[in-house]
Amino acid sequence: MRNAIGLMSGTSLDGVDVAWLRTDGEQIESFGPTGYRPYSAAERDVLRAALDAAPRIVRREERPAGVAAAEDLVTRVHAEAVESYLAANRIDRRTVDVVGFHGQTVLHRPHDRLTVQIGDGATLAKALKLPVVYDLRAADVAAGGQGAPLVPVYHRALARLADCAMPACIVNIGGVANVTYIDDDTLIACDTGPGNALLDDYLLRHTSEAMDRDGQIAAQGEPDSDWIAQALEHPFFDAPAPKSLDRNDFASFAVDGLSLEDGAATLTAFTAASIARIVDELPNQPASWIVTGGGANNPTLMRMLSEQLAPISVITGHDLGWQNDAVEAQAFAYLAVRSLKGLPLTYPGTTGVSAPLTGGVLVRP
Ligand SMILES: Nc1ncnc2c1ncn2[C@@H]1O[C@H](COP(=O)(O)OP(=O)(O)OP(=O)(O)O)[C@@H](O)[C@H]1O
Ligand SMILES: CC(=O)N[C@H]1[C@@H]2OC[C@@H](O2)[C@@H](O)[C@@H]1O[C@H](C)C(=O)O
The missing domain is CATH 3.30.420.40 (ATPase, nucleotide binding domain)
Incomplete structure (x- = not known):
């Protein structure tokens, strides 16, 4: 079993959800506290500007002006969200095995094999002094899948548990x-x-x-x-x-x-x-x-x-009795553990990928 923190900044652009899960990537053993770090109005404007600029991206590493600034913001706000979460819940970071970091989607065009989630996993790992698994959609899209949704495998674990x-x-x-x-x-x-x-x-x-x-x-x-x-x-x-x-x-x-x-x-x-x-x-x-x-x-x-x-x-x-606003953040904790173990994240029935496929990039501090 591993202790995982999951982080989600979704398409609503409202803020960063934080969740805790103890899991082996198959069963859920227990849930922990949840947290939320809302974006300020000014921060949302930066994200919206990134969404406006992102359609210019042709290769997924490109960061046009507007997107680069938003990426720095996303990484910083996620680091802040985790630090305040650990402090508020008196969690010793040495008990955390991995952080699952979705980042912020700014462009999603699976037909062009292009999906872009901004947020720098290496910088986050260094700031938090914790292993981070990020870029969880890329492998699926590169293999011809839709790259979304990723939560189904976690939904299945939740439905079985309930x-x-x-x-x-x-x-x-x-x-x-x-x-x-x-x-x-x-x-x-x-x-x-x-x-x-x-x-x-x-x-x-x-x-x-x-x-x-x-x-x-x-x-x-x-x-x-x-x-x-x-x-x-x-x-x-x-x-x-x-x-x-x-x-x-x-x-x-x-x-x-x-x-x-x-x-x-x-x-x-x-x-x-x-x-x-x-x-x-x-x-x-x-x-x-x-x-x-x-x-x-x-x-x-x-x-x-x-x-x-x-x-x-x-x-x-x-x-x-689910922590309903944190289900997606929990899913990224679960997916990070599955990624560490090389278990599939996506399936032909969930993203159209031709065979069950793992994904995610692990970066250690
Ligand atoms: N009390 C409420 N009344 C009405 N709508 C609400 C309320 N609370 C939340 N919402 C809606 O939920 C949105 C946030 O949903 P959620 O956090 O699930 O989005 P997300 O993390 O961006 O998800 P996704 O990645 O699935 O797009 C808000 O932008 C708002 O539209
Ligand atoms: C590309 C992308 O970020 N898609 C999100 C978005 O928000 C909801 C829906 O569209 C879903 O497909 C996905 O997020 C959830 C977490 C998922 O991948 O399951």
Whole structure:
């Protein structure tokens, strides 16, 4: 068994999640405390500038102006996040075997064999004086896989531990949404469409907050069903799994003609409808749907998703006692241990890679 810290800075650009896992890369023995280091508004601006600059990248080592500055920031903020986490929880760093470092995705174009996560693993390892496993998507994309989602193998470990009724579907609603279908040894996964990012960006343009807190604004509006039907015509939704998305693949989908409330309701319903679209792709009807990630904290989104997936019950990871906002960070702790042991991170059913494949780069301080 190893003690691993996992770090995730997701497509929502909200902050860095920190989690602790004791695992041998197969079973989960125990969970530890979680932590969160939000980005300031100024830091988010630096990340958004990097997302704007990143489409100029042709080779994954390139760092155009804007991306280089963001990479320094991402590395520094992750080091800070771990230092405050260790201090707040009185954890002696000598008890940590490995840190799993996702970094920040700034560009994801698997068809061009290109996925770019910024954050310097060697600098982080040196700053923390700990071994770091990073660059966990690269090997899969180089081998022709989608490079995402990576959490399915961890979702399977979680579902087994919780003794979930099978088949189980675990949905992560971050900036982008992704789903894992688990039925004993069958593992099928893909991104489903937008998660919170479209809604967050819309709210940021029209209000003082970059989210529809507790789904309050969408709850006062009416979804525009014609808009949603048209949005679902996008070829992504008809493509078979495995498939993955760049955060900004739907950025041009504007609801600006609608009232703020109707716009928020429409984008929320679009996320719910696009997740539900995946049911037709699954070999069997799931016995349970479990929602993780920040979207599980949005009651309006949860209501719309329950309506779409009825009569199957939709619960959140909170309902199962999971540390729901930290599941992805836990996944990167788990994946780091699997990487150390050379175990597969991705499978034909999760990323389309031709055979189970390990990944990640280990750097010692
Ligand atoms: N109380 C809440 N009400 C509404 N939305 C919320 C609430 N809490 C979190 N969220 C949403 O969740 C988002 C953060 O989700 P999460 O941390 O899972 O994203 P992420 O780490 O970027 O994930 P991913 O890598 O999967 O994109 C916020 O940007 C917001 O949209
Ligand atoms: C390229 C990239 O960073 N993708 C993220 C994003 O955020 C959610 C969804 O799109 C998922 O595919 C992935 O993150 C999770 C952690 C994953 O790889 O499973």
